[in-house]
Amino acid sequence: MIVMKVCPKCGRTSDEVEFIGQFCVKCYKPDLEVPTMIKINIGKTTGKLYFKSKWVKNNDSNLKRILSSYIKGDFEDIDYDWKGKVLTIFVKVGKKIVPFKRHVIVRFKPILEPNVAKLHSGYYEGIIQIRGKPSKVKWWVRKISNVLSGYNIGISNTKELKEGIDLYITDKNKVCKVLKMLGLKYLRTKKLYGVKDGRRVYRDTFLVRVGV
């Protein structure tokens, strides 16, 4: 004899709908925590996604990984319907995989990648001062700028002065290497700028004379 079950929540019976335990499939609540809104940071210049302190490619599998990371509980797989804004979570119930749907809004928040953000904020760790004949200075500024960008060093500001041109650079660590590679001699001076996390922070000036 088959015992007919009655859902304690909606009153439907097991000959009408499927049952999971004592509840019907519609009233059964899996042990899941799903936010109603998920914000994903997207790089303004690269279109990459920011996930676990890293920039990752903007593709379906990474989107799935990011969305999955917001769900608490055990589940097998997910699927997001971008048009209907419905997140389907596939949960193993007994021996069956049962889909559960949740209304979730996914928003992309455009942010500037750190390097770009540094450039926009005028951040700099050092200054390359290029001095010499104006025509030579201009030629070397172009040359140095090209090589710096190859090393991912940004120029957040350029100042044209009577005595030459100053390049404000976002990363001072590879500057010596770049200048040496270009066969340029330089004079490096350090200036205490402040203290960060208990460490003294210096801004370095690299004085380069060209055409001598």
Ligand SMILES: [Zn+2]
């Ligand atoms: Zn029910």
